[in-house]
Amino acid sequence: MLKNAEGEEKTPSVVYFGEHETLVGTPAEHLLEDEGERERVVGSIKRELANRRPLALPDRRVRPVDVVREVLDKLKRDAEELHFHRPVQRLALTHPAAFDALERDALEQAARSAGFGEVRLLEEPVAAALAYPREMEDAGRNLLVYDLGGGTFDLAVLTREGEGFRLAVEPRGLRRCGGDDFDYALYDHIEDEVLRQLERPLDENGLDPWQLRECRKRKENLTHRAQLTVSLFVAGRPVRFTLQRSDFEARIAPLVETTARLTGELAGEAESRGYKVETVVLIGGASRVPLVQRSLAGALPVEPRKWQHQDVAVALGAAYRGWEVWRESGEDLAWRISQEADTIKTYRAYPDDDSLVHEHAEEAAERMDELAWKEAQTRDTQEAYAAYLGDATLLRASAEDANESIRWWEAEIEHHKLR
Numbered sequence: 001m002l003k004n005a006e007g008e009e010k011t012p013s014v015v016y017f018g019e020h021e022t023l024v025g026t027p028a029e030h031l032l033e034d035e036g037e038r039e040r041v042v043g044s045i046k047r048e049l050a051n052r053r054p055l056a057l058p059d060r061r062v063r064p065v066d067v068v069r070e071v072l073d074k075l076k077r078d079a080e081e082l083h084f085h086r087p088v089q090r091l092a093l094t095h096p097a098a099f100d101a102l103e104r105d106a107l108e109q110a111a112r113s114a115g116f117g118e119v120r121l122l123e124e125p126v127a128a129a130l131a132y133p134r135e136m137e138d139a140g141r142n143l144l145v146y147d148l149g150g151g152t153f154d155l156a157v158l159t160r161e162g163e164g165f166r167l168a169v170e171p172r173g174l175r176r177c178g179g180d181d182f183d184y185a186l187y188d189h190i191e192d193e194v195l196r197q198l199e200r201p202l203d204e205n206g207l208d209p210w211q212l213r214e215c216r217k218r219k220e221n222l223t224h225r226a227q228l229t230v231s232l233f234v235a236g237r238p239v240r241f242t243l244q245r246s247d248f249e250a251r252i253a254p255l256v257e258t259t260a261r262l263t264g265e266l267a268g269e270a271e272s273r274g275y276k277v278e279t280v281v282l283i284g285g286a287s288r289v290p291l292v293q294r295s296l297a298g299a300l301p302v303e304p305r306k307w308q309h310q311d312v313a314v315a316l317g318a319a320y321r322g323w324e325v326w327r328e329s330g331e332d333l334a335w336r337i338s339q340e341a342d343t344i345k346t347y348r349a350y351p352d353d354d355s356l357v358h359e360h361a362e363e364a365a366e367r368m369d370e371l372a373w374k375e376a377q378t379r380d381t382q383e384a385y386a387a388y389l390g391d392a393t394l395l396r397a398s399a400e401d402a403n404e405s406i407r408w409w410e411a412e413i414e415h416h417k418l419r
Contacts, residue, residue: 006026013045014041015042015043016028017057018040019059032209032212033209042067044150046095050175069114073115076115089115092319093108095122096124097123097125123156123167125147125155125167125283126156126166126167127320128281130165130316130317130320130321131314140279141159142275142279143157143281144300145281145283146283148177148179148282150179150284151178155173156171157171172266174258179219179284181255182289185248185252189247190211223290229241245290259292260299263299263300279305280300280302282304282310284311293306
């Protein structure tokens, strides 16, 4: 996982549209604490992609697709400036399985307006199914993915086909069900307690975004604790009470029970069509809520599996799909390295211009890490490349040529470094 400009592995899909600047991610989230700027902050936009009406901000209107573009633009910029140091043109982008053609078109439009030339869209449960077998053993042939993320709920049964998975039956889901809804439910509970103690709401002007963020932290704490103490000041007056996990669970029970019912129904439908579920995988941070796991245990004959990458499983699956689509063959790699070596030979033909030789050698040296990695990839994945090329003989020749070219090229660069 690459880190963004803030040093984080995950970038919140939150955008601040200021008068003079646009911020994405954690810097935008922080402005929710600023009463004068919070109206310019937009989040949970995935739910709004089906809505073609612009969002009204203090001094402008922005379309949901524009918000997505800003998020993708930041990810692209951080990858180019901090990691690859060259343009990034390819994007594997995931979406809820329930997205319709208009929503998928909106995503692709946002990606292309952010500067991506090649875009591959992939359903989130399919992406998770691609990642899980690579990280865990005994995934089975038929896999049910329960994906409860921040904004949407996705449910899909997939069956193994070749090296990947395909949807076995029509996926199901809820467009407005996820961790965000759990945060709002907890916010409502805390506001009810504030009303009881102070006879006034948390915020006289409506929702308090800062308290909503605090509710997310409390929700995560209640995953591990049966109760916690809530202390806050409302209009300068203190409020303190004990928050029980059971109170939180009572608030979210209708949503969780709906997801469990849909899960049981889909598993039964899949079995009736010959795709009996062998493995159930939990994806998304909200699936860690204990009530979710208890509800599913009662609705399914197979115990759901947790795993260490469930927060980023969809992103991992997208990365695997991108590698499958765009990986280089051994023959392509040999040709590229050969071209680099020929270029250095050409420069060496003009020994009177040492500056030109050194300049190119320095540029070539900067690419050494990438090519060394590709050399190892060429050696270590011969079988995969052979399947990709369909010709093992060609593969071996290409790999040998690539390795020979790299060895020659390394020696040539070292020669110029010593001059």
